[in-house]
Amino acid sequence: xxVSRTVADLRTVRSKLKGRVGFVPTMGALHDGHTSLMRETxxxxxxxxxxxxxxxxxxxxxxxxxxxxxxxADDLAGCKAAGAAIVFVPPAEEMxxxxxxxxxxxxxxxxxxxxxxxxRPGHFDGVAMVVTKLFNIVQPDVAAFGQKDYQQLAVIRRMxxxxxxxxxxxxxxTGRNPDGLAISSRNRLLTAEGRxxxxxxxxxxxxxxxxxxxxxxxxxxLESIARGIIERAGLRVDYAECVDPHTLQLVEHVGDRGAVxxxxxxxxxxxxxxxxxxxxxxxSGLVKPL
Numbered sequence: 001x002x003v004s005r006t007v008a009d010l011r012t013v014r015s016k017l018k019g020r021v022g023f024v025p026t027m028g029a030l031h032d033g034h035t036s037l038m039r040e041t042x043x044x045x046x047x048x049x050x051x052x053x054x055x056x057x058x059x060x061x062x063x064x065x066x067x068x069x070x071x072x073a074d075d076l077a078g079c080k081a082a083g084a085a086i087v088f089v090p091p092a093e094e095m096x097x098x099x100x101x102x103x104x105x106x107x108x109x110x111x112x113x114x115x116x117x118x119x120r121p122g123h124f125d126g127v128a129m130v131v132t133k134l135f136n137i138v139q140p141d142v143a144a145f146g147q148k149d150y151q152q153l154a155v156i157r158r159m160x161x162x163x164x165x166x167x168x169x170x171x172x173x174t175g176r177n178p179d180g181l182a183i184s185s186r187n188r189l190l191t192a193e194g195r196x197x198x199x200x201x202x203x204x205x206x207x208x209x210x211x212x213x214x215x216x217x218x219x220x221x222l223e224s225i226a227r228g229i230i231e232r233a234g235l236r237v238d239y240a241e242c243v244d245p246h247t248l249q250l251v252e253h254v255g256d257r258g259a260v261x262x263x264x265x266x267x268x269x270x271x272x273x274x275x276x277x278x279x280x281x282x283x284s285g286l287v288k289p290l
Contacts, residue, residue: 001086002089003086004086005074005088005089005091005094006090008135009139010088010165013086014049014138014139018046019047020141020142021139021140022041022042022049023134023140023142023143023167024049025145026052027053027054028044029075030079030185031185032175032183033146033247034078036172037144037145038050038079038144039082041142042082044168045140045141045142048082048084049086049087049140050087051088051089051134052079052088052089053134054068055095056126057096057126057129058126058127059123059126064269069185069188072089082228094178098188105129106128106129106132106159107128108158109214110249111151111158112124112151112155113248114151114241114243115150115151116264116273118239124151127156135165136212137166141167141168142168143167143168143170145169145171146171146173146174146175146257147171147173148182149273150275151248153171162180173284174274174275176232176284176285177285180199180285181195181201182202184273186270186271194270197234198272200230200235201230203233204225204226204230204263205274206286206287208226208276209278209282211225212279217252217254217255219250219259221247222259223240223242223261226261227240227263230265235266235272236266237264237265238265241257241263242261254278254279258279260278261276262274
C-alpha cells in the first residue's frame with residue numbers, strides 16, 4: 001500500500017494503476033462503516049484509493065473541527081487490511097493552497113436548503129468543493145458514500161451529474177451497532193451514557209416508520225414522533241424533517257413518492273445524524289419494537 005501526501009505524488013502513482021479505480025473519501029477515524037464502503041467499492045473496481053482528510057471548509061463550528069477524532073496510524077492499518085492500493089493523506093495547505101480565500105465555489109442549489117443545509121450554512125459548499133477537488137485529483141471510475149448522510153449522498157450525486165464527472169456513485173446502506181445506533185466517527189466522542197442516549201435517534205425513526213405503516217401520512221406528525229423520543233432521551237434536537245426523497249424538500253403529506261425522515265441531535269457537543277426511508281422496509285440492524 002502506498003501513502004501519498006501531495007497531489008503530484010498521488011497523480012504519479014495513480015497513473016500506474018491499470019483497470020477500474022474505486023475511491024472512498026473519508027475524514028479518517030475509520031470504522032466498520034468505512035470498511036463496508038471499501039468492500040462495496042472493490043466489488044466494482046480493480047484498485048481502491050482511500051483519502052483521509054479532515055476538510056476544514058465543511059465545519060460550521062471551529063470546536064467541532066478541533067475535536068474531530070484523528071488516528072492516522074490506526075486508519076492506515078485499516079486501509080491496508082481492507083485492500084487499499086493507495087491512501088491519500090494531504091495536509092490542508094496541499095488541498096487549499098490559498099487557504100480559505102478561494103475564488104472558486106461549488107454550490108448545489110435547492111438540495112441544500114433543508115436538513116443539515118438549513119442548520120449548518122455553508123457546510124455542503126465545503127463538501128461539494130472538497131469532493132470536486134478529490135474527484136479531479138484521483139480520477140476514479142467509481143466512488144462510494146454512506147446513506148447515513150442521505151443529504152450528502154444526494155448532493156454528490158447531483159453534482160456528479162451536473163459537472164459530467166464520468167464516475168459511478170455508490171450509495172451504501174448505513175452501518176449500525178447491535179443496539180441500532182448508526183456507526184459514526186463521532187461515536188468515539190460519546191460517553192457510555194451518551195451512547196445509550198444516542199440510541200434514541202434510531203428508536204425515534206423506527207417509531208415513525210411504525211406509525212407510517214399504520215397509516216400516518218402527515219409529515220409534521222411523523223417528525224413529532226421521532227422528535228419526542230429523542231428529546232425524552234435527553235438529547236437536544238437540531239432537526240427532525242420529513243422530506244421528499246428526490247428533492248429533499250419538506251413534505252406536509254407523504255404521497256406516492258415516499259419520504260425520508262432525517263434527524264440530527266446533540267449529546268453535549270457531539271452531533272449525531274440518522275435517517276430512514278419511511279416507505280421502504282426496515283433495513284438490517286433495525287427492528288420494530290414488540
